[in-house]
Amino acid sequence: MTGSPAGSLAAFTVAPPVLRALASTEPSAEGSRLVRDIRRSKRLVLLRAVLDAAPGGRSGEAADHWALLEEAERHDPDAVRDVLHYPATGVWAEEALRRLHAPHGPAADLGHLGALAVAAALRAGIGFKATLKPVGGRLALPTLGLLRPARPGPLALTERSWDPDDPAALPLHALPGGRTALDDLDPYRAPGHARPAPVRAARRLTPKGHKRWDTQWAGALTLLERYDTARAGETGLLLRSVVPLSGGSRSSGATLPAAAGSVLARPQAPPALAATLVHEVQHGKLTALADVLTLHTADAAPRHWAPWRADPRPLEGLLHGAYAHLALAGYWQRAALYGARGAWAQHARTRAQVAAVLPVLHSHPQLTPTGREFTAAMAAAERAMDELPPPGDQHAVARRAVDRARRAWYAEHPELAPHEQG
Numbered sequence: 001m002t003g004s005p006a007g008s009l010a011a012f013t014v015a016p017p018v019l020r021a022l023a024s025t026e027p028s029a030e031g032s033r034l035v036r037d038i039r040r041s042k043r044l045v046l047l048r049a050v051l052d053a054a055p056g057g058r059s060g061e062a063a064d065h066w067a068l069l070e071e072a073e074r075h076d077p078d079a080v081r082d083v084l085h086y087p088a089t090g091v092w093a094e095e096a097l098r099r100l101h102a103p104h105g106p107a108a109d110l111g112h113l114g115a116l117a118v119a120a121a122l123r124a125g126i127g128f129k130a131t132l133k134p135v136g137g138r139l140a141l142p143t144l145g146l147l148r149p150a151r152p153g154p155l156a157l158t159e160r161s162w163d164p165d166d167p168a169a170l171p172l173h174a175l176p177g178g179r180t181a182l183d184d185l186d187p188y189r190a191p192g193h194a195r196p197a198p199v200r201a202a203r204r205l206t207p208k209g210h211k212r213w214d215t216q217w218a219g220a221l222t223l224l225e226r227y228d229t230a231r232a233g234e235t236g237l238l239l240r241s242v243v244p245l246s247g248g249s250r251s252s253g254a255t256l257p258a259a260a261g262s263v264l265a266r267p268q269a270p271p272a273l274a275a276t277l278v279h280e281v282q283h284g285k286l287t288a289l290a291d292v293l294t295l296h297t298a299d300a301a302p303r304h305w306a307p308w309r310a311d312p313r314p315l316e317g318l319l320h321g322a323y324a325h326l327a328l329a330g331y332w333q334r335a336a337l338y339g340a341r342g343a344w345a346q347h348a349r350t351r352a353q354v355a356a357v358l359p360v361l362h363s364h365p366q367l368t369p370t371g372r373e374f375t376a377a378m379a380a381a382e383r384a385m386d387e388l389p390p391p392g393d394q395h396a397v398a399r400r401a402v403d404r405a406r407r408a409w410y411a412e413h414p415e416l417a418p419h420e421q422g
Contacts, residue, residue: 025323034288050096050110086261091259118130123144134147181241199245220270224277227334245264263276275346279324294370295370307405318357344390
């Protein structure tokens with residue numbers, strides 16, 4: 001869009017100090033800025049691709065919606081940026097582009113571009129007129145919520161069409177303490193074409209469900225700020241929405257690349273939710289970095305042991321898991337130093353798991369030079385934890401437990417042992 005940063009991911013360079021800071025998982029202003037800039041650039045490239053692939057290109061209905069976005073941007077760039085870079089917008093854009101390029105199958109939901117434009121115009125406070133078609137009796141307005149018109153058919157919209165107190169409006173729920181939304185409304189809050197059972201988004205929550213989330217979220221933020229102020233700040237900067245997982249979800253949390261800046265999570269006690277946020281934010285950071293750097297050239301074959309999983313993992317999955325658990329080991333160490341109950345055991349276990357796989361990662365023949373530098377910095381961050389070890393022999397006990405788990409896993413997967421060990 002006019003006035004937006006360059007839309008080419010190839011233009012990004014990552015200075016060695018920033019790469020090492022990101023590899024350590026420790027929050028830094030430069031690292032957070034880079035992650036946000038990569039996400040924004042990628043989103044603009046994606047949105048431009050949708051506009052170019054839409055029927056009529058830059059002269060059809062999609063172009064009219066884009067023009068409204070540009071007009072809103074001239075009045076309030078921050079509001080428009082928030083709408084365009086909202087996590088669910090990325091899910092819609094990827095799905096729309098996939099359908100526009102597919103020879104068969106469902107048509108792309110290009111009307112949602114109009115919903116983006118209307119949401120941006122409403123937030124920018126400009127006068128406008130637009131007509132959109134609700135889907136299933138609802139019109140989603142990203143970052144705002146849903147409109148439920150009383151009558152079916154196309155809906156005429158103006159700058160007075162959104163009133164959070166109107167019974168026809170269903171506002172997006174804001175979590176306490178920041179800009180993060182609890183998104184149980186946006187139809188694109190999770191990918192619709194690939195929803196494995198462990199990460200299925202929940203339906204709209206009840207007021208009781210919202211209150212439960214408010215309590216747990218506030219408690220988790222309090223713990224993060226108490227134990228690890230830097231990670232609390234990083235979470236606020238990089239996390240725009242939380243999508244509740246359905247009750248049957250087996251996972252405590254997940255991060256989907258299409259929804260950059262979002263975490264799917266189930267309700268949890270504050271200590272567990274704080275750890276989930278630390279873990280999932282790292283996945284988002286590494287995904288952004290991988291958009292501009294090639295860390296390895298390995299395929300997706302699942303052949304590696306990961307102490308935190310029962311199933312074999314591809315190299316990409318092993319790298320992501322080690323990265324997220326390295327951050328958890330640091331978080332639990334700080335929590336333990338503060339006096340959090342059980343934190344030393346959590347730290348020792350998590351650190352031992354990371355230490356067990358870092359040599360495999362760093363010696364992998366398909367790492368690029370950048371990937372080798374990245375994993376070396378991860379290993380340095382893990383070794384630095386020796387400066388503040390847990391009391392007694394907890395670290396040694398945890399290492400022995402991980403080693404037993406490794407031997408048991410290879411006994412069940414003997415066909416993978418030579419590759420891992422050789």
